Amino acid sequence: MAGSPTHEVRDFLRRRREQIAQRWADEPLFRAVFTVSRDEAVEAGKAVVDALAQVADAGRVEDPDAAGFTAVREQLARMGAARSRAGLSTAQVSSELATLRPPVENLLLSDLQEATDTHVRDCVTTLSVLMGTLRVVVMQTALSEGQALIDRQRLQLLEVATPVIKLWDGIVAVPLIGTLDSARSQVVMETLLESIVEQQARYAILDITGVPTVDSLVAQHLMKTVAAARLMGAECIVSGIRPAIAQTMVHLGLDLGTVVTRSSLADALGYVLHQLGVGIVTPGANGTVTR
Amino acid sequence: MHTAAGAQARLPIRSDMDLVWVRQHVRQAAAQLGFGLVDQTKLVTAASELARNTLVYGGGGTMDTEPVSEGGAQGLRLTFSDEGPGIADLDQALSDGFTSGGGLGMGLGGARRLVHDFAIESRPGAGTTVRVTSWVGRAPRPREES
């Protein structure tokens, strides 16, 4: 009666679907993910068994991209993600997955009591290959989850790293920090233009004290931002160009054209206040500042 | 001329993120060799220009860093190589303001002014290699008319 090991395993999975799912529901992985209802865990288990049977049917036990996995990929990803969120490392999730194999193997062995030793060995090997492929599928989805997380954090970082500060009526400032790549510059430009409109700002100070390198791309981004601000009716001042950067810009052949530059944010603010006709009186004996 | 031991490295240039590593690596290597702040900044900026060209026009490549010494002087040599389309007209590419990609066209010429030695080799279809060296404590190269 013994067919090929792959078909034997497929038939076994179909036949023992219910029992396998029942046993998995008691394993830590399913218990930890489906905390509310055991029935739900059993259902999820059945879906995974069905997928494995389909993959075996297609003879693709070694292929993590086999079509049979498609139906459960998302569910597996959710399970993996739930375990990562609970603080498990990738290696720990992987070993939780490994605990799914022994109960299935025991069932298989008890079904194959009549079979020859070679056939039993072949079927057990096929099953462990298949279960290994399942682990690979879960790990793949876990990794792409990780990549998605990194991408999300990067986006968040883009936003938090570009605050626009109102310094005075009609004066906003952006302290730029870190690498001004194209994506960052785009965000800076948009945030700045929005706040120019919102605050009805007439002056915007771009402070680059925290930008470690000003090369031709950064300079181009700065000039584009300045030009866009001008179109919105605001004049830009670039402050915080450190001496080493100023010298480098000269050698590189970069000049910021007609943009007003000041060495520090304080100087830039002083310049703008002067332009606006705001006088500053130094503190009197009682420490008050009058405007 | 012989190469000082250690501190040699090859960095991949495949993404914007790699450009960040390139800059950090050059800054560290230059600081270790005793470059002053201004010279570090110049070399890092030149590296940033050349690495971006490698990425944008060369389709990616590598940067090799190598400390060098000559008659007691210490220097840092950077080699950027790609297997991209190459540059047909080097003079045009080096001239300020020429760009084929919507840049400022200041990268190549600017990088040449920021370092002491500059050599570019490129064959259309075979890729581009740019090799630059700067020396600790040496005056900037005189401005040449172009």
Ligand SMILES: Nc1ncnc2c1ncn2[C@@H]1O[C@H](COP(=O)(O)OP(=O)(O)OP(=O)(O)O)[C@@H](O)[C@H]1O
């Ligand atoms: N590695 C390379 N492979 C192929 N072409 C290159 C390479 N490096 C530079 N070029 C060509 O030389 C031109 C000039 O380069 P350069 O760096 O001076 O200016 P850019 O990159 O266009 O602008 P930017 O001022 O932003 O650097 C490029 O537009 C490109 O056509």
Ligand SMILES: [Mg+2]
């Ligand atoms: Mg360039």
